[in-house]
Amino acid sequence: MAIRTIANKALDFDAEGFMTNFKDWDVEIAKTLAAEEGIATLTDRHLTVLNFMRREFETKGDGPSIRRLTKESGVPTKELYELFPGGPAKKAARIAGIKKPHGCI
Amino acid sequence: MNTASLESPAPKPAREKERIKKVSIVVSKGSLDxxxxxxxxxxGARMDGIEANLFFTFFGLYAVMNGYQDKIQISTVGNAAMRVPGAKGFRLPTLLGLLPGMSAFATSMMKKEMERLDIPPVSEFVQMISDAGGHLYACKATVDMFHLAPGDFVPAMERVLTVGDFYELAAGGEIIFT
Incomplete structure (x- = not known):
């Protein structure tokens, strides 16, 4: 556990760099986390993905599989990988402020 | 106010963990498992930003063949670990495994569980891996042996490779044989 201050908020992160309380999240925080993952600008399409992941996490307690994400958020697989280069699963979850997803798919 | 001074940087990992950067996976069997x-x-490799090549050979080719992808089944014959109705059930006697429809039944049971876990049907999965930037190839020796042509394969299968081509593509990464 580590407390970091981002956008004037003190936030708790786990050992792997995922936020421990997704309710502390806001878009300003997402921008900083995205920059750390090498994403300079967060577009509306990024936010579509992030918001879908957050909704899933809130209702199910875990991030969605890539398959559900692409089928239900309206962002196809190819675009998802372009939006979050170098592995969408963990990157998007980290930027979305949710815990590391547990699914294999 | 200078907000920059309030931001705390991401903590640096104590030591850079060695990461797998590339995997080349050989699929040689044509059963569901x-x-x-x-x-x-x-x-899973692509999800974590790992480069992934799939090389289909022998009966594994059915995973990328037009019209056969979703006909792949579990074998209930010669499968010594097969239990019914679930993983902790009774051992399925070999002779019962021979009954018509047993493979189809076992397959449909497993597919239901897979759907629940969001594991897609083979055709969708193959396309998903291709869209995710994974590369799929067919083995030339098997293509020749089975009298197949490039047109027999789904578009996600990029090309037919010789073993030499495969080793060239796999250079610098891990090779996994399944």
Missing amino acids: GVYPGLIMAN
Whole structure:
């Protein structure tokens, strides 16, 4: 556990760099986390993905599989990988402020 | 106010963990349990930003063949670990495994569980891996032996490779045989 201050908020992160309380999240925080993952600008399409992941996490307690994400958020697989280069699963979850997803798919 | 001074930087990992950067997976079996592990591992690699090549050979080719992808089944014959109705059930006697419809039944049971876990049908999975930037190839020796042509394969299968081509593509990464 580590407390970091981002956008004037003190936030708790786990050992792997995922936020421990997704309710502390806001878009300003997402921008900083995205920059750390090498994403300079967060577009509306990024936010579509992030918001879908957050909704899933809130209702199910875990991030969605890539398959559900692409089928239900309206962002196809190819675009998802372009939006979050170098592995969408963990990157998007980290930027979305949710815990590391547990699914294999 | 200078907000920059309030931001705390991401903590640096104590030591850079060594990461796998590339995997090349050989799928040589055409049963459901022969095909899926390779697909799941290739897809999982892409999800974590690992380069992934899939090389289909022998009966594994059915995973990328037009019209055969979703006909892949579990074998209930010669499968010594097969239990019914679930993983902790009774051992399925070999002779019962021979009954018509047993493979289809076992397959449909497992597919239901897979759907619940969001594991897609083979055709969708193959396309998903391709869209995710994974590369799929067919083995030339088997293509020749089975009298197949490039047109027999789904578009996600990029090309037919010789073993030499495969080793060239696999250079610098891990090779996994399933």
